[in-house]
Structures are given as structure tokens and as C-alpha cells.
Amino acid sequence: MNTENNTPVKRRGRPPYSVAWPEETFTAKDVYQTLDGKLSAVSVQLKINKAVKNGELQRVGLNRQSMGRPTVVYRTVSPTRQLED
Secondary structure, eight states: OOOOOOSOOOOOSSOOOOOOOOSSOBOHHHHHHHTTTSSOHHHHHHHHHHHHHHTSEEEEEEEOOSSSOOEEEEEEOOHHHHHHO
């Protein structure tokens, strides 16, 4: 019997997808709409939260509408801006 297995390892689930963050300020809804259904809204929000925790994104403020929940506004953190803070 052959003990060596040369087949590639298969991973379950959806393949990983990296998101290119916009240069200007944005919301999670903006990113979700630009991806054309490649990721769900929840997956986009999870990636944003992870990027904020890692220091890639910065929370700028809130957009408050007359009705409904406020939306959080983010921006990318450039390396020079990261050193200043």
C-alpha cells in the first residue's frame, strides 16, 4: 500500500477573499455594494472589525439619519499617519 499521498489538501467552505479598502472615507454598506455579492454584508463587517483591530482601518465618525441606526464611517490608515498617532 502506498503511504505517500500527493493529492492537494482540500479546504471546506468559501474560499478566502481579500478586500481592497477604498482610499476615501467609507461605510460597510459602501464596501458591500462595490463587491457585487462576492461577500455577504456580515462577512464585510467582520473583515472591517478585524482590520480596525489590526490597525489597518480607523473609525472616523458616525452618519446619523433622521430615522434608523447611525452608520459608522471608516478610513484607511496610511503608514505615515499611523506613526503620527
